[in-house]
Every structure is written in C-alpha cells, then in structure tokens.
Amino acid sequence: MAQLIAIAASQAGPAHAFMTGEALRAAAEQLGHRIALSVHSSLGTQGGWSASELALTDAVIIAADMAVDRSGLPSSRIHEVTPDTVLTDALQVVRAALAGAEVAASTAPTGSASHALRIVAVTSCPTGVAHTFMAAEALEQGAKALGYQIKVETQGSVGAQNTLTPDDIATADLVLIAADTQVDRARFAGKRLYATGTKAAIHDAPAVFSQADAGASVWGAAASTAAAPPASAARSGPYKHLMTGVSFMLPFVVAGGLLIALAFALGGIYVYNDAHQGTLGWTLFQIGAKAGFTLMLPALAGYIAFSIADRPGIAPGMIGGLLAGTVGAGFLGAIAAGFIAGYTVSWLNRVIRLPRTLDGLKPVLLLPLLGTLVVGVLMLMVIGKPIAGVMGGLTDWLKGLQTGSAVLLGVILGAMMAFDMGGPVNKAAYVFSTTLIAAGVANPMAAAMAGGMVPPLGIALACWVFRSRFSDEEREASKAVTVLGLAFITEGAIPFVARDPLRVIPACMAGAAVTGGLSMMWNIGLQAPHGGIFVLAIPNAVNHVLLYALAIGVGTVVTCVALGLLKKRLPGGQAPTTA
Numbered sequence: 001m002a003q004l005i006a007i008a009a010s011q012a013g014p015a016h017a018f019m020t021g022e023a024l025r026a027a028a029e030q031l032g033h034r035i036a037l038s039v040h041s042s043l044g045t046q047g048g049w050s051a052s053e054l055a056l057t058d059a060v061i062i063a064a065d066m067a068v069d070r071s072g073l074p075s076s077r078i079h080e081v082t083p084d085t086v087l088t089d090a091l092q093v094v095r096a097a098l099a100g101a102e103v104a105a106s107t108a109p110t111g112s113a114s115h116a117l118r119i120v121a122v123t124s125c126p127t128g129v130a131h132t133f134m135a136a137e138a139l140e141q142g143a144k145a146l147g148y149q150i151k152v153e154t155q156g157s158v159g160a161q162n163t164l165t166p167d168d169i170a171t172a173d174l175v176l177i178a179a180d181t182q183v184d185r186a187r188f189a190g191k192r193l194y195a196t197g198t199k200a201a202i203h204d205a206p207a208v209f210s211q212a213d214a215g216a217s218v219w220g221a222a223a224s225t226a227a228a229p230p231a232s233a234a235r236s237g238p239y240k241h242l243m244t245g246v247s248f249m250l251p252f253v254v255a256g257g258l259l260i261a262l263a264f265a266l267g268g269i270y271v272y273n274d275a276h277q278g279t280l281g282w283t284l285f286q287i288g289a290k291a292g293f294t295l296m297l298p299a300l301a302g303y304i305a306f307s308i309a310d311r312p313g314i315a316p317g318m319i320g321g322l323l324a325g326t327v328g329a330g331f332l333g334a335i336a337a338g339f340i341a342g343y344t345v346s347w348l349n350r351v352i353r354l355p356r357t358l359d360g361l362k363p364v365l366l367l368p369l370l371g372t373l374v375v376g377v378l379m380l381m382v383i384g385k386p387i388a389g390v391m392g393g394l395t396d397w398l399k400g401l402q403t404g405s406a407v408l409l410g411v412i413l414g415a416m417m418a419f420d421m422g423g424p425v426n427k428a429a430y431v432f433s434t435t436l437i438a439a440g441v442a443n444p445m446a447a448a449m450a451g452g453m454v455p456p457l458g459i460a461l462a463c464w465v466f467r468s469r470f471s472d473e474e475r476e477a478s479k480a481v482t483v484l485g486l487a488f489i490t491e492g493a494i495p496f497v498a499r500d501p502l503r504v505i506p507a508c509m510a511g512a513a514v515t516g517g518l519s520m521m522w523n524i525g526l527q528a529p530h531g532g533i534f535v536l537a538i539p540n541a542v543n544h545v546l547l548y549a550l551a552i553g554v555g556t557v558v559t560c561v562a563l564g565l566l567k568k569r570l571p572g573g574q575a576p577t578t579a
Contacts, residue, residue, distance in 0.1 A: 044498030142205025256292025308342025414516020458559025515555025
C-alpha cells in the first residue's frame with residue numbers, strides 16, 4: 001500500500017476541481033492506496049495532509065491547469081497531469097505517478113533553497129471595502145510564513161492607507177499588485193513588478209509570491225511612463241476595466257442618490273418643481289441630480305478608458321460618457337464610450353511614432369485630441385441613438401414589470417449576489433443594479449443589496465441556532481460576520497464557504513433569492529448602492545423601510561434553516577468536509 005498526496009485545481013471552476021479530486025481519491029482507494037487530497041479553487045483550499053503523510057508519501061500528483069503552491073513537496077516524486085487527463089483515466093494517472101516516482105526518487109533534486117524577499121504591494125477592489133483589506137491581510141500573513149519582508153498599501157474606499165514611500169519602493173526586490181481595478185504604476189518604473197487579482201492573494205498568498213518571483217518583469221522606464229500607457233493594460237481584460245470604472249463611479253452614485261433622497265424628505269416628491277426654487281430641498285435635488293448623477297456617466301466611461309489606456313484615455317472617455325448622457329444612451333452608452341475611447345487611445349499610442357523630442361506631445365495633445373474626436377463622432381453620429389433606444393426599452397421594461405416578472409428578476413439578482421461572494425457573477429448583478437439608479441429604476445438595487453446582505457447574516461444566525469454544525473472558532477467568527485453582513489459586505493461569508501462550499505453556497509443562494517424576490521414583490525426602491533442597514537436611517541433612501549428589513553430577515557432565516565438541514569453535525573468539534 002502506497003501513500004499518495006494529490007492536488008486538484010481547475011480554472012474551469014470549483015465543480016471541475018472537486019470532480020478531479022474525487023476521481024483521484026476513488027482511483028487510489030480502488031488500487032488499495034492511501035491518499036491525502038487538497039482541492040484548490042476560487043472558493044479557497046479544502047483538505048490537505050499531515051506532516052506524517054508528507055514524510056511517508058511515495059508520489060505526489062498535481063492535477064492542475066493553474067499555478068499551485070508546491071512548497072514542501074518532494075520535487076522528485078511529483079507527477080503532473082491536467083484535470084481532463086484525470087477525468088479520462090484516473091487509474092492510469094495513479095499507476096503512472098507511482099511508477100515515475102520509483103524511477104526518479106534516487107536521482108531527482110531535493111528542491112531549491114528559497115531566498116528572502118523585500119516586497120511592496122498594493123491591493124484594491126471595485127468597492128474598496130472587503131477584498132482590498134482581505135488581500136492585504138493574506139499577503140502579510142503569507143510573507144510572514146515565508147520569512148519575507150512586506151509592506152502593503154491598501155487603496156480602499158477611504159483612500160490609500162499605509163502608503164508606500166519612495167524609500168520603500170527603492171529598497172524593494174519586488175512590487176506586487178493584487179487588484180481588481182487599475183492601479184497607477186508610474187512610481188514603480190524600473191522595479192520588478194507582478195500583477196494579479198485580489199482573490200488569488202486571498203486564497204493562496206504563498207503561491208502568488210512564488211509566481212511573482214518567477215514571473216515578474218521590470219516595469220517601464222522612468223522617462224517614458226507619462227507618455228506611454230501600460231503595456232499590459234489592454235490585455236488585462238474587459239471585466240477589470242469595467243470594475244475600475246464602477247469603482248470610480250460609485251461615490252457619485254452614493255452622493256447623488258442620498259442627496260436626492262434627502263431632498264424628497266424635506267420638500268416632497270415634487271421638490272424639483274420651480275415652485276420650490278430656493279428652498280433647501282430644491283437645492284439638494286440640484287446638487288444630487290444635476291451634478292452628482294450628471295458626473296456619474298463621465299466618471300464611469302473615463303475610468304474604463306483610464307484602465308485600458310492610462311491617463312491619456314481619461315479625457316476622451318469622460319467626454320464620451322457626458323455625450324452618452326446627453327443623447328440618452330445612459331450607462332450602456334457610457335460603457336461603450338469608455339471602451340471605445342480606451343482601445344482607440346491605446347491603439348493610437350502604438351501606431352503613432354514621433355521623434356524623441358516631440359514624443360511628449362502624445363499624452364497631452366495628440367492622444368486626447370484624436371481619441372475624443374473618434375469617440376465623440378461615433379457617439380453623436382453612429383451608436384448614440386441606437387444605444388439610447390436600447391436603454392429606453394430596458395428602462396421602460398423594468399418600470400413596467402408586473403408582479404410575477406418583478407419577483408423573478410429579484411430572485412435572479414439575489415441568487416447572483418450570493419453565488420460567488422464578490423466574484424464576477426456577484427459584480428454583474430451589482431453593476432446592473434447600480435447603474436439603473438440614475439435612470440430612475442431603484443428597485444433592482446434594493447433587491448441586490450438585500451440579497452448581498454443575507455449570506456453573512458444567515459451564516460451568523462445558523463452558527464448559534466444550529467451550534468452542533470459549527471466549531472467554536474466559527475461561532476466566535478460569526479460575531480464579526482454579523483457586522484459585515486449588516487454593512488453589505490457579502491465577502492464576510494467567504495471563510496465559511498471555503499470550508500464547505502457544496503452546502504453553504506446553495507443555502508446562501510436560497511435565502512438571498514427569497515429576499516430579492518420579496519424586495520421586488522413589495523416594490524422596494526433604494527437610492528444608495530452601498531451601506532447596508534446603515535442607510536435605512538436616512539429619510540427616503542429606502543421606501544417601505546419596515547418591509548425591506550422584513551425581506552432581509554426572512555432571507556436570513558431561510559439561509560439559516562437551509563444550513564441546518566444541509567450541514568452535518570461535527571464529529572469531535574471538527575468542521576465537516578465537502579465529501
């Protein structure tokens with residue numbers, strides 16, 4: 001009987017990774033071998049092995065199509081395959097791993113010595129709340145475990161904290177950016193730099209350090225950073241560009257929406273009429289609607305373009321976003337303007353070649369001028385009116401939803417908010433709801449925020465109602481999770497999801513879907529895109545406040561009950577596995 005260690009990881013998603021791991025477990029047991037299994041996915045790491053299992057291991061199987069942490073593993077006994085190979089013939093994979101280990105064990109190197117690194121890092125996420133600080137904490141803990149020195153700057157919703165100084169950067173061996181939004185890299189010119197997302201840092205910081213040390217490249221040159229957009233910006237993906245725009249847009253939506261709500265509270269629903277001119281309510285409405293919401297679309301488009309093309313893209317993007325509002329194309333037009341401006345400026349920067357003495361004209365003159373010309377002409381003469389028609393149809397459809405359709409939309413939005421706890425599906429529902437506020441459609445935002453509050457609140461309640469399903473450590477953590485849920489920080493549920501995703505995610509989705517459906521059925525509207533329960537005290541920020549609180553409470557109870565039914569009692573105080 002042999003002792004095996006296996007790592008299963010798949011970019012296709014958690015389900016694919018778990019299927020790969022279970023196939024390896026079944027094959028090893030069928031052949032009469034012992035196996036210690038670790039599954040890596042976007043939900044974190046489940047399983048693992050003890051020190052004795054590692055010491056006695058005969059072979060290591062890495063079934064992955066993504067980078068995984070190999071620290072401490074005997075390199076001479078590693079057998080690497082893809083997840084698809086395992087799912088095709090897991091028995092053959094196990095046999096080949098054991099056969100290869102026997103041949104290589106006596107001659108393979110024992111591994112390379114690690115070297116201490118001095119690292120500076122920046123973390124940032126679209127809302128600037130949970131993922132920003134979770135990634136920073138994970139990086140600090142990972143560096144401590146590896147003996148590295150690290151300083152992490154967080155670019156959150158309250159601005160930069162623990163800011164990197166020029167001396168910090170100058171003495172660093174490596175710059176690590178763990179962000180889901182665009183981060184200005186000009187100050188890192190000449191340093192080895194590696195960029196990844198916040199989730200990678202949160203889930204496996206040691207692996208990120210290993211990848212960064214091996215894959216970092218020298219960033220730019222001091223003389224050219226102002227003139228040239230980042231070479232990797234256009235390759236970082238539309239999702240990241242959109243999230244950058246959303247992160248800069250949110251403060252305008254928050255300020256504008258809450259000022260409008262206060263205006264209605266002071267002067268009534270018709271406070272914007274000329275009859276109220278000069279009153280405080282009328283003034284607040286002008287500030288919120290005519291300034292805050294007017295700047296929302298230029299900010300969205302401008303910073304999408306900034307994410308793609310750096311600073312030369314801001315002016316064309318903002319002007320395109322303003323034109324989108326002028327022609328009635330709304331947030332769809334602003335998104336289109338941002339991407340057109342960004343990719344146009346990025347392309348122009350690559351194709352325009354000037355003498356070195358004139359190269360400084362590109363970022364301040366040629367690129368903004370030509371980019372604005374292209375996006376402006378397209379918005380006013382080509383795409384503006386068609387997008388305005390689509391936006392108008394979408395708005396009319398949402399406003400005219402009958403009860404059944406509205407409930408279905410709420411159920412979908414709530415379930416999406418709870419599916420991946422701040423991931424792409426969650427953000428898709430959030431962005432859809434947020435950008436509709438300026439169009440006068442506030443009900444989806446209420447459903448989305450309520451649905452996002454339910455997972456951590458439901459888990460926290462279940463920790464005390466069904467105590468036997470949770471460890472003492474989890475029950476203690478539930479106190480902090482309660483506060484995160486009340487503040488609409490869905491990511492507070494991530495540690496519980498990582499331990500038991502196959503049970504916790506369906507329970508959270510069930511409660512959030514019920515909450516979203518109830519919110520839409522009761523015609524609840526929300527003027528603020530964030531803040532959780534703390535915005536309920538602001539007059540008119542939420543209509544039907546008591547019903548809204550009831551919807552959140554019902555969804556919380558549904559998640560709690562579902563967890564009680566799905567999760568197993570703990571044997572000896574240990575958390576259950578996903579098997």
